[in-house]
Amino acid sequence: MGVTMRELLEEYAGGMKDGFGFRGVLPGGASTDFLIDKHMDIQLDFAGVAAAGSRLGTGTMVVLDDQTCPVGFVHNLEHFFAQESCGFCTPCREGLPWTEKLLWAIEQGRGREEDLELLLRHTEWLGPGNTFCALAPGAMEPLQSALKYFRDDFERHIREHRCPYHDPEPAIPHPLTSIIPITYDHLHR
């Protein structure tokens, strides 16, 4: 507590591995907002991280490097949260699978420009005050900050109809498609 993000990552954690650059960090685990390079000198305490727009949360920091796709990274997180939803409240039960499917479509090169607005609206629908517990609002934190800090990556996926971080691959069916009905035709293309 109280050291800077830079000290923690570069000194105590040994810095980025050779050949990898820093893109961002979830300072308090999967359910917190990304911080980026401009936040490297913040004090790592509750007030310092909150002032930068995130939370210390569990204190389990997760670093995003510059060779990992931010869209795929966030999709992986939302896949986890969608699986963890207990189903008690509608925004979480329905919204998290939708969020995951939209991210999957974008990652697979099947996203539409309007999907970014739809994802943003999900961060409000599933935000604080709309669900019984903190799972859904927490799930929206990495998404809302990724849309803010890595928006170019999302737009590039849509523009180029592929993930720019991977070699072109055949589209893979969504893992949840067979168990959760979906009506957006573009997700089936």
Ligand code: SF4
């Ligand atoms: S927000 Fe919490 S209580 Fe509501 S469905 Fe999700 S996990 Fe269950």
